[in-house]
Amino acid sequence: MEKSKIANLPTKFGNFKIQSFKENDKEHLVIFTENLPEIPIVRIHSECLTGDALGSLKCDCGEQLQKAMEIINENGGMIIYLRQEGRGIGLFNKVNAYALQDKGFDTVEANHQLGFEADLRDFSIVEEILKEFNIKKIKLLTNNPKKEFSLKNIEVVKRIPIKPTPNPYNEKYLKTKKEKLGHKL
Template sequence: MTVNYVESSKLPTSWGMFEMHGFTDDSTDKEHIVLSMGEVATDEPVLVRIHSECLTGDALFSLRCDCGAQLQAAMHRIAVEGRGAIFYLRQEGRGIGLVNKIRAYNLQDKGADTVEANEQLGFGADIRDYSMLKPMFEKMGIKRVKLMTNNPRKIKALEDAGVEVTERQAHETGRNPHNQHYLDTKRGKLGHLLDKK
């Protein structure tokens, strides 16, 4: 796998000015970005979120998941701290892609949960790959993180990449009547560290 840094630019947002850093992954032809604020290439732990692309939640404001709310909350928390980074990975639908995600949604409309829907389509429950993180973290100069996540797999992915997770910060937000079953499935079947509501 070859992950290449391409270029950086300013990204003004409602939460403040971020820097946007572009990367290409030759092995998958995917493009990933990092949003950073403040000086992150230091020995002090950096507030970080690993966020997989969710067009429906991030851009179309879907209430079927908590993704959009998590992305906005991460940007807000980094802005409040004045320093941090979001690694935005192009892995829609836990890796199955946007059109297959629509197929999975259709199965969920008929009663399947999010794991069963992926499996009925012939995919694993979560086929995301985090191997691109190592060169991205190296380029950003981030060695130690305070990780905003509820997903133990992301902690392990960073540890495997040689990044020290000094603290896990719970990142629960966006629960609503439309995603209650989805969040319960993430906790019960995928081991996400979520409170029972």
């Protein structure tokens, strides 16, 4: 794993530091507050171009990222931004899954129709990144128990939920996340 230099990242949510970690062909980001507390709040966030950058209402990803930046700016911590679009199926396949969702399939069914598992993400790099910052204990900002269970050598002292805002475009999506993927919403 290679890592970049650390740079300043002023945002509308506050002033952060940013560093990139290169894992094979993927380049992940860590956005963090200057003075990390002993037990920081950590958000493991998988890339969602449509939600994070384009403001899609089909998911809650952009909203979760923004809330995480606000919470972390106020309390200290970091966002580990993983480059694994569409639960690991990539942008091209995610758009194809969106087309299937437009025809009535839920997010899990759409992935299955395309020949993928419901969730192909890999969170193993997270522990390596946390070790680089000498972090052994965290408060995990997530609704997804898979993220918590993926951390074998990091103690999660608390799970902090992020309450999503349902809208007509993401109601089925949120229901599927809760019922089929075990998210604690």
